[in-house]
Amino acid sequence: MTAPWTAGEDPQVHPIARSGDLVHIRQAIRTLSQECRLSLVDQTKMITAASELARNTLIYGGGGTVSSGLVSANGKRGVAAVFEDSGPGIADVEQAMTDGWTSGGGLGLGLSGARRLVDDFQLVTAPGEGTTVTIIKWVR
Amino acid sequence: MSERLPILRIGDILLVSVQFDLEDQMVLNLQEDLANEIVAKSARGVVIDISALEIVDSFVGRMLATVAAISRVLDARTVVVGMRPAVAITLVELGLSLGGVSTALDLEKGLAKLRQPTSSALR
Numbered sequence: 001m002t003a004p005w006t007a008g009e010d011p012q013v014h015p016i017a018r019s020g021d022l023v024h025i026r027q028a029i030r031t032l033s034q035e036c037r038l039s040l041v042d043q044t045k046m047i048t049a050a051s052e053l054a055r056n057t058l059i060y061g062g063g064g065t066v067s068s069g070l071v072s073a074n075g076k077r078g079v080a081a082v083f084e085d086s087g088p089g090i091a092d093v094e095q096a097m098t099d100g101w102t103s104g105g106g107l108g109l110g111l112s113g114a115r116r117l118v119d120d121f122q123l124v125t126a127p128g129e130g131t132t133v134t135i136i137k138w139v140r
Numbered sequence: 141m142s143e144r145l146p147i148l149r150i151g152d153i154l155l156v157s158v159q160f161d162l163e164d165q166m167v168l169n170l171q172e173d174l175a176n177e178i179v180a181k182s183a184r185g186v187v188i189d190i191s192a193l194e195i196v197d198s199f200v201g202r203m204l205a206t207v208a209a210i211s212r213v214l215d216a217r218t219v220v221v222g223m224r225p226a227v228a229i230t231l232v233e234l235g236l237s238l239g240g241v242s243t244a245l246d247l248e249k250g251l252a253k254l255r256q257p258t259s260s261a262l263r
C-alpha cells in the first residue's frame with residue numbers, strides 16, 4: 001500500500017508496546033487534530049478511532065507502531081495515522097469488520113466503528129503477515 | 141501500575157469524577173472498586189462524572205455499561221453525567237448506543253435522578 005505522506009510530511013512514530021502507550025497516542029493525535037484545525041467533533045472521532053486501532057495493535061497484533069502526522073492532497077489538509085504490527089494478521093477480513101464480531105472479549109466495534117468515524121480507511125492484512133491500518137480525517 | 145480513582149460517598153450515593161484520560165487498567169480497577177463499594181457502603185446509587193473526558197472509546201464505554209449492569213444486580217442505580225456532545229455523537233457513530241446506561245446532563249441533574257422513585261427514574 002502507499003503511505004499517505006508526501007515529501008516534506010514527516011510522520012512521528014510512536015511505539016505501541018504497553019497499555020500506557022495508548023494514552024500518549026491519543027494525546028499525539030489530539031495535538032495533530034488541533035494543529036490541523038479539525039472541528040471538535042472530527043477531532044473526537046479521529047482520536048476515538050485511533051484509540052480503538054492502537055488497542056487492536058497491542059492486543060491482537062502483539063504490539064507494533066503508529067506513524068501519525070499531517071497530510072495534504074488535492075488542496076485538502078488532514079490528519080493521518082498508520083497502525084502497523086507483524087502479528088498473526090486477519091484471515092477473514094469481512095468477519096473482522098462486522099459490527100459486534102470479536103475473537104477476544106471486546107465489543108467488536110473497533111474496526112467497523114473506526115471505519116465509520118474517519119474519511120479514509122484502509123486495512124491491509126494477511127495470515128502470518130501482520131496488519132496495517134491507515135486512517136485519515138480531512139478538514140471540511 | 142495500579143493507580144486507582146478515589147470514590148467519594150455522599151449519603152448512600154457513590155461519586156466518581158474521571159478527571160483525566162485513563163489507562164485501560166485503571167478503567168478495569170474502577171469497575172471492580174465500584175462493585176465492591178456498592179456492597180461495602182450499601183450504596184443506593186452511583187454517579188460517574190465524565191465531563192472532563194474528551195473521548196470515550198469502546199473500552200471505557202463497555203466499563204460504563206458493565207458498571208450500570210452490576211449496580212442493577214446489586215440493587216443500586218448508576219447515572220453517567222456530563223458526557224460532552226462531541227463524545228455522544230462519536231459513541232453513536234462508533235456503534236455504542238449505551239442503551240442500558242442512564243445519563244444526565246450534569247451532576248446536579250444526575251443526583252436528582254437518583255432521588256426519584258425507581259419506577260419512573262431509570263429505564
Ligand SMILES: Nc1ncnc2c1ncn2[C@@H]1O[C@H](COP(=O)(O)OP(=O)(O)O)[C@@H](O)[C@H]1O
Pocket residue numbers: 052056057060061085087088089090096097101102103104105106107108109110111112131
Ligand atoms: N491488528 C490486528 N491483528 C490481528 N487481528 C486483529 C487486529 N485487529 C483486529 N483484529 C481482529 O478483528 C477482530 C475485531 O476487532 P475489533 O472490531 O476492534 O473488535 P474487538 O477489539 O472488540 O475484538 C478482533 O477480535 C480480532 O480478531
Ligand SMILES: [Mg+2]
Pocket residue numbers: 052055056106109110111
Ligand atoms: Mg478492538
